[in-house]
Amino acid sequence: MTVAETVKEITRKHLTENNGVVMGQCLSAVGWVGGTVPEMPGHPNLIELSMDDTCSSGLAAGYALAGRRPIFICRYQGFMHFNQVFFTNFAAKAKEMWGYGVPIFIRAVAMEGGIGPVAGSSHHGMIIRMPGIRIVAPMTSGEYTEAWKDFMEHDAPLYVSEHRHSFSIDHEMTDLIHRQADITLFPISAARLNTLEAVKLLEKEGIICNVINLLWLKPLIAEDKMLNALENSRFGGMVVDTDYENGASKCIACDLMQKTDKKVGVMGLEERTAGFAPHLDNLPPSSEKIAKRIKEKINRC
Amino acid sequence: MTQTGSLTTPKEIIRMFSKETSLEVFWRICLCRNFELNVKKAYDAGLMPKIPIYLSLGQETATAALSVAFPAVKQFGQHRGHDLYLCYGGSPQELRDELLGLPTGCAKGMGGSASIHSPKTGMFGHDGLMGTQIPIAVGYALGSGNKTLSTMGDASAEEGYVLGAMGEAASKKAPILFVCMDNNLSIKTEVKVRRSWTMVDEAKAKGIPAHDLKDDPWLIMHYIEQIKNNLPAFLNIRYCRELWHAGTGCDGPPEWNRYELVRTELIFLGLLPEVKRIERNAAHQMDNLWKDVHCPTKEKA
Numbered sequence: 001m002t003v004a005e006t007v008k009e010i011t012r013k014h015l016t017e018n019n020g021v022v023m024g025q026c027l028s029a030v031g032w033v034g035g036t037v038p039e040m041p042g043h044p045n046l047i048e049l050s051m052d053d054t055c056s057s058g059l060a061a062g063y064a065l066a067g068r069r070p071i072f073i074c075r076y077q078g079f080m081h082f083n084q085v086f087f088t089n090f091a092a093k094a095k096e097m098w099g100y101g102v103p104i105f106i107r108a109v110a111m112e113g114g115i116g117p118v119a120g121s122s123h124h125g126m127i128i129r130m131p132g133i134r135i136v137a138p139m140t141s142g143e144y145t146e147a148w149k150d151f152m153e154h155d156a157p158l159y160v161s162e163h164r165h166s167f168s169i170d171h172e173m174t175d176l177i178h179r180q181a182d183i184t185l186f187p188i189s190a191a192r193l194n195t196l197e198a199v200k201l202l203e204k205e206g207i208i209c210n211v212i213n214l215l216w217l218k219p220l221i222a223e224d225k226m227l228n229a230l231e232n233s234r235f236g237g238m239v240v241d242t243d244y245e246n247g248a249s250k251c252i253a254c255d256l257m258q259k260t261d262k263k264v265g266v267m268g269l270e271e272r273t274a275g276f277a278p279h280l281d282n283l284p285p286s287s288e289k290i291a292k293r294i295k296e297k298i299n300r301c
Numbered sequence: 302m303t304q305t306g307s308l309t310t311p312k313e314i315i316r317m318f319s320k321e322t323s324l325e326v327f328w329r330i331c332l333c334r335n336f337e338l339n340v341k342k343a344y345d346a347g348l349m350p351k352i353p354i355y356l357s358l359g360q361e362t363a364t365a366a367l368s369v370a371f372p373a374v375k376q377f378g379q380h381r382g383h384d385l386y387l388c389y390g391g392s393p394q395e396l397r398d399e400l401l402g403l404p405t406g407c408a409k410g411m412g413g414s415a416s417i418h419s420p421k422t423g424m425f426g427h428d429g430l431m432g433t434q435i436p437i438a439v440g441y442a443l444g445s446g447n448k449t450l451s452t453m454g455d456a457s458a459e460e461g462y463v464l465g466a467m468g469e470a471a472s473k474k475a476p477i478l479f480v481c482m483d484n485n486l487s488i489k490t491e492v493k494v495r496r497s498w499t500m501v502d503e504a505k506a507k508g509i510p511a512h513d514l515k516d517d518p519w520l521i522m523h524y525i526e527q528i529k530n531n532l533p534a535f536l537n538i539r540y541c542r543e544l545w546h547a548g549t550g551c552d553g554p555p556e557w558n559r560y561e562l563v564r565t566e567l568i569f570l571g572l573l574p575e576v577k578r579i580e581r582n583a584a585h586q587m588d589n590l591w592k593d594v595h596c597p598t599k600e601k602a
Binding site: 021049050052054055056057058059060061062063064065066067068070085086089090093094096097098099100 | 408409411412416418420425426428429430433435436437438439440441442443444445461462466469472
């Protein structure tokens with residue numbers, strides 16, 4: 001199954017078997033959110049919201065308090081600038097404030113550029129600093145299913161940093177770990193794709209890379225194999241993100257450095273605003289850019 | 302502040318309600334007033350933590366009427382909600398402990414004055430951002446189908462997400478009563494300085510039945526009788542805040558004193574003995590509740 005088919009099936013079951021709700025703007029419009037929402041027009045649990053980005057996440061929080069475990073869909077992750085407040089300031093804090101959870105499955109869908117200053121790529125960096133919220137960035141069906149299972153087993157909001165590039169992926173992604181690697185790469189979301197291409201480019205030049213795919217951004221699940229791979233890498237590591245560097249990637253790099261004796265760098269969107277013209281866009285690092293940066297890092301050491 | 306219109310309750314409206322109902326409203330008014338007067342006394346004497354406190358003195362007649370006429374509903378309020386908490390049956394002792402920052406408080410000390418809650422009586426906590434309770438309440442009402450009360454102030458009503466959520470409630474027929482407790486002030490800035498429009502017009506524009514009332518409890522109960530089965534509905538209730546926005550300061554006597562007006566009406570109804578008994582009992586209960594704070598025993602001190 002593709003990721004899109006998996007999401008669609010999870011959603012269908014939630015609507016029809018759990019009395020759950022799915023809510024968002026223009027759900028039934030072109031493509032049903034990239035084929036991830038079951039085509040069930042008029043279903044009472046499929047809630048078309050008004051275009052007011054400022055109140056919609058509050059409505060979702062209310063549905064969660066009513067026990068409906070909403071799936072909230074934000075079709076462009078950049079729209080989380082307005083939507084996030086009820087997730088981060090209410091839902092994420094409710095457990096500590098009042099003892100009850102506000103479980104919301106927040107589907108925040110990233111594009112790969114091409115749409116100007118707001119909506120471009122991932123924006124999980126806006127969320128990561130707030131206590132009480134969990135963040136996951138699945139790219140495969142298996143990972144998506146794991147995220148959903150986790151959501152249903154907890155009563156906290158779960159921020160799912162999706163990427164449209166994942167929707168057509170129909171295979172699992174395994175980590176690449178070598179006994180004697182030069183560097184360990186930690187790609188996030190769709191950066192995994194360019195990272196894999198970069199690894200091939202670097203291999204041709206004799207540079208051996210580990211690749212540890214980061215699924216959980218918060219809490220960072222630093223498994224032994226991840227830390228050992230980093231510790232055994234000659235030149236440390238690099239977190240590769242689809243968001244700005246001053247966000248999740250630096251948090252994760254810092255965590256990894258605190259747990260090992262290795263330096264970990266970061267790559268992500270450039271520190272500038274994206275424009276609409278193709279030459280002014282701000283895209284996640286290309287495979288060539290990743291390879292160049294890795295070579296620079298190795299040469300410096 | 303000048304809020305025009307008669308302060309006198311039409312006699313035919315008072316006669317619509319039984320003596321018992323009127324006295325129950327008066328009991329809740331006295332309960333709130335005596336609780337708050339004790340808070341003020343303790344706060345002024347430095348016997349409480351210096352957290353921001355938002356006393357509801359002046360608005361309790363409206364809230365008492367709401368709780369009698371619109372009972373057994375879930376409640377979403379914000380700061381200045383001691384009266385909402387008490388009128389709907391929240392434990393005075395747990396509220397006292399909350400204000401004292403004790404683990405036995407209704408929110409174990411996390412809620413302070415502004416973010417109190419009472420699961421037993423259906424009151425949800427507020428996250429501290431003005432007006433966020435409105436979208437959450439609308440979501441709750443839609444998600445649960447339960448009748449819901451959500452209160453706001455005349456300032457928080459101006460938040461964009463409040464207006465958006467009211468639109469959602471209108472579109473989807475949420476079973477919710479919105480109440481704007483209108484003291485004409487945002488801290489000390491009057492409504493006329495802040496906006497040129499009214500909340501009643503906003504509600505009506507969205508197709509929500511709306512009324513602009515003074516804090517006359519009988520009038521409020523009369524209107525709730527008319528609208529409570531035709532939700533969503535909106536009431537703008539004008540009242541005089543007796544103390545400062547936060548803390549216990551006072552800028553002089555209120556433009557009108559609804560407590561005294563209600564008391565006078567009850568005496569006209571021949572209920573002076575009952576009025577005196579209620580006043581005595583409420584004062585006794587609340588003074589007793591606070592006596593250890595005002596006069597700590599040696600051990601406790």
